[in-house]
Amino acid sequence: MKILIVENEIYLAGSIASKLADLGHECEITNNVKDALKYENFDVVLLSTAxxxxxxxxxxxxxxxAIIILLIAYISNDTVLKPIQAGANDYIQKPFMLEELVRKIxxxxxHKRMKALLQSYEDYIQYTLRNYKIDDIDVKKVKLPLLIRTSKIPYADKFVQLYMSEMKTPFIFCPATKLVQIDKILKQNPKEYLYISNFQLLKNDEQERILSxxxxxxxVISxxxxxxxxxxxxxxIVNKAQGFSVDEIVTIDEYIRHIITTYQDRFPDTELSKKLGISRKSLWEKRKKYDILKKK
Known part of the structure; x- marks a missing residue:
């Protein structure tokens, strides 16, 4: 890493630079602010407050x-509190061991790497789930445990993503097929937040065991x-959007809902039910089940 040392105690600055150079870091030293401001692009700045x-x-x-670590002689508002409020990351009090300084760096x-990585993941998730709208759900009023029934699992994924964002709470994600991991978390870590997706893939006895x-x-179970x-x-969570991607596998319920919603105004019920291979009574029951209103 490139490290800038702003320190008026030249011997101390030289000693720090020498030891950091031995660890593979590239260091520059200055004893005043004016010269420090001439530099560009450093990963770490070691800044004396004296x-x-x-x-x-x-x-x-x-x-x-950059990562800014204050080199201080004593702790006070002027040497620690105010500089950290202004943007410095941490401080180390003289005299100090180089190992402690390296540990802080x-x-x-x-932390910086993980923060950037986390932001990348969040951006990717938001992009992936951008077409799944559940804005009318107030996650702050939701009580856990919770079962989410939906025609498309990404709607449940979107809910969990919103819940984590609103409540500042991370979830452990487990596909339903990872039964050993789910059992372990439920039995040994009751305080952890857990999201089990695709619950429908489990056998009845497996579902009953998890629910117990x-x-x-x-x-949260989807x-x-x-x-x-x-x-x-x-x-x-009802899928209000019409249509689906040609590269995804959809459920029979989702397909029937799509056909009814898309074509009910183009064909009479007799012809529509015939195309679906169901009776008119079954068509009426499907509309009621999916909460689909037919225009008069």
């Missing part, structure tokens, strides 16, 4: 995207089985 007669805040402002380097452990747990009933809160 520069006689100099305002070091412009250094913090210029290198706000590595800690913030990893889910009561009073912080868990399924495309619109008839599944559980002894806790249920949320039905």
């Amino acid at each position: 520069l006689p007669g100099q305002d070091f805040y412009p250094v913090i402002d210029k290198f706000k995207d 590595r800690h913030f380097e990893e 452990f889910s009561y009073k747990k912080k868990i 399924t495309t089985d619109l008839e599944l009933s559980v002894p806790f809160d249920t949320l039905d």
Whole structure:
């Protein structure tokens, strides 16, 4: 990494630079703010808060995207609190061991990397789920455990993503087929938030076993089985969008819903039910089940 050392104690600055160079870092040293502001693009800035007669805040402002660690002689509002509020990341008090300084640098380097990685994941998830709209659901009023019944699992994924964002709470994601992992979490980690997707893929006895452990747990379960009933809160998310992608496998229910919604105004019920291979009574029951209104 490129490290800028802004320190008026030249011996100390040289010692730090020498030891960091031995670890493979590229260091530059300056003993004043004016020269420090001439530099560009550093990963880390080690900034003394004891520069006689100099305002070091412009250094913090210029290198706000770098890891800024304050080199302080004593702890006070002026040496620690205010500079950190201005954008510095941390401080280390003189005299200090180089190992402690390196530990701090590595800690913030990893934190910065993980933050960027997390943002990439969030951007990807938001892009992937951008077409699944559930804006009318207030996640703050939802109680867990919760079963989400939906024709498309991504609607449930969207709900969990919104819940995590609104409640600042991470979930452990488990496809329903990972039974061993699910059992372990439910039995040993009751405080963890768990999201089990595609619950419909499990056998009845497997579903019953998981549900028996889910009561009073912080868990969300998603399924495309619109008839599944559980002894806790249920949320039905209806797919209001027409159509589906040609490269995805859809459920029979979803296909029938799509056909009814798309073609009910083009064909009379007798012809529509014939095309679907069901009776007119069954067509009426499907409309009621899917909450589809026919225009008069």
